[in-house]
Amino acid sequence: MRSHCRRFLVVPALLCALTLLMARPAGAVGDGEDIGVGDDLGLSGQVVRLYADAARATERYETGRQEAEGQRAEAQRIEALLDRERREIGVLREDLGRIARAQYRTSGGMPLTAQLILASSPEQLMRGQQVFSQTNMAVNNAIEKSRRAEAQLVKDEAKAAAAWRRLEKRNAELAELKRDIEEKLEAARWQLQGQADASVAAGSCPGAVRIDRKQKKFTSAWVAPLKSYELSAAFGSGGQRWANRHTGQDFAVPIGTPVRAVGDGRVVKVSCGGAFGMEVVVGHTDGYYTQYAHLASVAVDQGERVDAGQWIGQSGTTGNSTGPHLHFEARITPEMGSAVDPVPWLTERGVQLG
CATH class of the missing domain: 2.70.70.10 (Glucose Permease (Domain IIA))
Structure with missing residues (x-):
């Protein structure tokens, strides 16, 4: 049965992307201007600060979204490889079934006492036992290899799915942050415009607003x-x-x-x-x-x-x-x-x- 997490099999890359995204500094953005707005500058200062915050949040969100798209494409590529591996495992299991059936038909599955009674010579008995042992060992090795691969597959799927969920959660947080800043910015813009309209109606400017x-x-x-x-x-x-x-x-x-x-x-x-x-x-x-x-x-x-x-x-x-x-x-x-x-x-x- 296919795991619903199969498309997320990209553990190292996703974890790396998640770490980089969450550790990304909120540095200055834009054309290189360094804006430092104090709390005492009124609406003009608030609007400028919110513009800078919105730009940083947008940049971080877009970076996270692009990284997630890249990881999704990588996951799809790895999924295709895993499908091929599963088909190969299916072929191996069919071969094991044929070996087991052939072993049974050639008395490979008979008890040792019966083989001793029916063997025409000691050499025949030894050859039969040797073939049986080699076949049994090959079958056991293949089964063990398949079991280890399947167990590792389950672990990797769980790790990748968890990493993807963390990345999606981070993107959702950034999107929410961006929306919150934009809502505050829109409200501050119109408050600023209201003050400006009042000044124009009075015919007097309020004086220069100095922004650090x-x-x-x-x-x-x-x-x-x-x-x-x-x-x-x-x-x-x-x-x-x-x-x-x-x-x-x-x-x-x-x-x-x-x-x-x-x-x-x-x-x-x-x-x-x-x-x-x-x-x-x-x-x-x-x-x-x-x-x-x-x-x-x-x-x-x-x-x-x-x-x-x-x-x-x-x-x-x-x-x-x-x-x-x-x-x-x-x-x-x-x-x-x-x-x-x-x-x-x-x-x-x-x-x-x-």
Whole structure:
């Protein structure tokens, strides 16, 4: 009868994978930025911390899932080998049956007294006894070998099944951890957005939220305003949301996503009212300006110097916005109405979007 655990026969590899998974450190992930958020930074800090926790949990979960898939494929390969071994054992047992039947037909199974009486000569008796002994020994050895193999098979199946259960349990724990963090993150995002909406309605910014982080050293002078994103409304596109044409490039991202300055410069404007909601405008050393709008929080103050890649706020959906995104503009002056297409503007500076 087949064991229901047969597909799990991959003991050493599974145990190794389980050990590595459970011992995996929760190191920093992402683009190399080291984030340290204290408990006193309010919702902005909580959102950033939860983003990092969710990223680590997701990475660990995906690693565990991929390892489990690899072990499942290995188990299936070993199962095929075991099926072949079982077929070979079946053939051996058929051979043993034939040997036993042949032994019986040739008097190999007769009592020693009967063989003494019926033997025509001592030589015949000795030959018969020798054949009987050799056959008996071969049969006994084969049976013992089969018994040991079957016993080891049962042990290996039990070990492999236990290892697989531990691995599946660990994956389930990681998935639950990921879900819990994502639920907390979603709640914190909308709380953060609620605070931002209140500030915009009052027309006053709450002040920069400083997040303790180690600045990543970028090798280029210009970077994209977000680490990961999906491009949405493009420059010059039409629609009912804009009086004329869209004046920037939109990046679809969840509320609370860290927004970066695309280049070195100085903050020339921090505003919390109007169609753009909570916004930051940065003047760069080449004479151009960039705007970051519909934010949920700001991390800089007006007049402050910023470096390329420095966090200047968190994305949101304040002002005239139909959903969470970053509205990004490249301008000739700090004021609206002087925007140029930001995609080729960034391309000229070595930043490819998409």
